[in-house]
Amino acid sequence: MVLTTRKYDVIVVGGGHAGCEAALAAARMGLSTLILAIDLDKVASMPCSPSIGGTAKGHLVREVDAMGGEMGKASDASAIQFKTLNTKKGPAVHSTRTQNDKNIYHRTMKAVLEGQANLHLKQGMVERLVVEGGAVKGVVDQTGFGYEAGAVVIAAGTFLSGLVHVGQCAIKAGRAGEFAAYGLAASMKDLGLEMGRMKTGTPPRVHRDTIDYSQLEEHRADETPCFFSFSSTHAPLPQLPSFIGHTTEATRNVVMENLARSPLYCGTIKGVSARYCPSFEDKAVKFPDRVSHQVILEPEGIDTREMYVSGLGNSLPVDLQIPFVRSIPGFEEAEIIRPGYAIEYDYVNPVQLRPSLETRKVDGLFLAGQINGTSGYEEAAAQGLWAGVNAALKVMGRSPFVLDRSQGYMGVMVDDLITRGTLEPYRIFTSRAEYRLMMREDNADFRLTEMAHELGLVGDDTVRQVRERKAAIDREMGRIRRVVVKPSAEINAYLGERDSAPLKTGAPLDQILKRAKVGYDVVNTVAPADPPVEPRVAKQVEIEVKYEGYIDRQLAEIEKFKHLEKxxxxxxxxxxxxxxxxxxxxxxxxxxxxxxxxxxxxxxxxxxxxxxxxxxxxxxxxxx
CATH class of the missing domain: 1.10.150.570 (GidA associated domain, C-terminal subdomain)
Known part of the structure; x- marks a missing residue:
């Protein structure tokens, strides 16, 4: 093996969402880090949905941001629509989602990688791992050139033995138009890692000027954006609408009459599909009584006419995809720019991993992202940060970084993977988290930024701001508990407008805030703070007051949980x-x-x- 003249501390294989966060984390901790990607022009690519976040996924993005990661910042910088989901439910499940200009996201992330101290970018396809004495020593690319390192993070996405299916046409590719990594997959199998096969897919992209929008329902961005990053202050890009339509019986018939030509149903595809994001073939077969399914038309960017048709993922041949798409009202003249496809790829059974995401079979080898059986950009980014931090700590001779299930959705996800494994593409949900009231999007920085600071992932200014916000919350909580509100025409008029009983005797202000339909504005009405508290502080105070009893019970449950963990x-x-x-x-x-x-x-x-x-x-x- 020909080795480069320098030895890196950490090598990251793959430039997707997991790879980017892994490489940045290791480099920010002061280690010499190399990221190897098959195509540097596809770093941080968004090959499927042009969106970040959603239910529980938004929690992961906030946690990555609180830990000094980059996904939240890049998403805010490239967002063309901000939405907060589940606002009619409790704060534990409020989730941020953005639609993004995928090219701006890629360029933003690549610029951060290129400007990061200690981080080196090189283009190359890793062919095999170099392992000696049960420990990883480096990697060798397809040209035979080798790179030496103290730890390696594999974040290969769908590229391990990737096979793209469009009808009966099967193409060896990691994504449409990109090389697959067959040598690396074989090298990992040779190491004795138990591997399986999964399947995912993506829908067609259509030309936006060929759609009749009068037959679709328009959905606009929230008037007040809720950012992913705690450091973001404004939305730099124009906010664009998405559009909702519905499939018809004719759409279903195109599929049902041609199942023999679908690789998913004629036996060609062997990989396991995700139940939570089914292809349209699966929808048609598994929900026979459902005539219509929702589709969402989303722009892929500001300067492109490509539109992503969420809900139409399929692996049909192109000659069937045309009538399939055109059977939808508003899509009668739709021109397909890129056909939908399915992709099969290898993954590693994650029960073979330690809590640090290091493999038990090979010392110093870490895995992150879809290689661990997960799906989604957000799940990948969170694992990437986790693996990158732990690869760095391994080289430094320090104890691993591990969050438990009460500390973050990242902890829930990793624990699920290494404890239960997964037989289908794993997706995070709020229902997977036992202590979700304590792990809200809005308090991710309070939960995690101190740890990130100790690891060297965030600077002194960031952690100081978090401490100051926490102190402001404590002060305001103490203040409103001390304030006693006496009955008056003003307060009773306020309460009457909210269908709340009038005051007959004096009551602590925090007890009034606990009432249904009463928001923090009651504080500003009867006893405003001087100086006024910032909106984020006010929001935290309202949540902590309203959910105090539930929070206390969950804290008691966490204490019992931690006893067994100890x-x-x-x-x-x-x-x-x-x-x-x-x-x-x-x-x-x-x-x-x-x-x-x-x-x-x-x-x-x-x-x-x-x-x-x-x-x-x-x-x-x-x-x-």
């Missing part, structure tokens, strides 16, 4: 020697190798009785 299981613990467990449970414990009793409790099939048996044997074998 009971650690040694890495060499002999699960096969634990008597009183079924062979099936012993096999699962050996496969997952949980690091704590808490993690063991979340393995499928583990009962309270089994947990008690495990605890007894853990004490006998010297566990803590």
């Amino acid at each position: 009971i650690r299981i040694p890495e060499n613990f002999a699960f096969d020697a634990v008597h009183g467990l079924s062979n099936e449970l012993r096999a699962k414990l050996i496969e997952v190798r949980p690091v704590s009793l808490g993690q063991a409790s979340r393995i499928d099939g583990i009962t309270p009785a089994a947990l008690s048996v495990l605890m007894i044997h853990l004490k006998r074998q010297g566990g803590q």
Whole structure:
């Protein structure tokens, strides 16, 4: 192997959302970092939906931002529509979503990568990993040139043995028009990593001037944008509408009458599809009583006429995609610019990973993104940051960075993956988080920025601002608890307008704020702060006051949860020697190798009785 003259601390393979965050994290922690991408003109590409965020996904973006990551900033800088979802529900599930100009997103992220100290960009396809004595030593590209490093992060997306399907045409590609990485996939299999096959896809893109918008419902951006990044102050781009339409029985008939020509249903595709983002073939077959399905027409950018048709993902041949698309009202004259397609790719069973996302088989080898069986830009970015931080810590000889399930959606996702694995593309949901009231979008910086500062991911100014906001919240909470509001015409008129009972005796201001339909404006009405608090502080105060009882109960639940997490299981613990467990449970414990009793409790099939048996044997074998 011919080696470069320099040794890098960390090498990141892949320039997608996971790769970008991994490389930036390692470089910002002061380590010499190399990012290798097959095509540097596709760094941070958005090959599927031109959007970031959504339910629970927005939480991940906020957490990445709070940890010093870049996705939130790049999304705000390229957003052409801001939306906050679930606003009629509680704050735990409020989620930010943006539509983005995908080219501006790419250019914004690439400029950050190129300007980052300690970070080197090179174009090349990694062909194999160099492993000696059970530890990764570097990588070799397709030309035979090698790069040496102390740790390697693989963030290969859909490129491992990627196969694109359009009808019966199957093309070896990581994405349409891009090379697939077959050598790297074979190299990972040779290392003994258990791998599987998954499938995802993307819908057609149509020319915006060929759509009859009078038959579609227009949806505009929120008047007041809610930014992903805590540092963003304004939306720099024009805000564009999206449009909603619906498929017809004719749309369904095109699919049902031609299933034999769909690689998904004629047996060509072997990979497992995502239930939560089904192709239209799946919708037609699995929901036979549903005549119509929603489609969303979204612009892919300001300076392009390409429109993304969300909801029409399919793998039909092109001659069928044309009548398929044109069967939708408003799309009768639609011109397809890029056909939809399905793609199969290899992934690694994530139960083979440590909580740091390091593989147990190869020391210093970390995996992030779709290679771990996940789907989505946001899931990839969060794993990328997590793996990049831990690769850096590995080289530095420091303890791993791990969040638990009470600290962030990132912690929920990683714990789900390494404890339960996944047999289909994994997607984050708010329902996966047991402590979601404590892990809201709005408090991600309070939860995580101090940790990011300790790791060297954010500077002193950032953490100082977070501390000052937290102090302002505490001051305002204390103030409104001390203020007693007496009955008056003014306050009772305010309460009457909100269908709330009038005051008959004096009441603490925080108790009035707890009432339904009463917002923080009641504070400004009867006892405004001097000087006024900033809107973010006011929002936090209102949430903490209104949900105080629920928050207290969840904090008590978290204390119980942390008790089990504190009971650690040694890495060499002999699960096969634990008597009183079924062979099936012993096999699962050996496969997952949980690091704590808490993690063991979340393995499928583990009962309270089994947990008690495990605890007894853990004490006998010297566990803590």
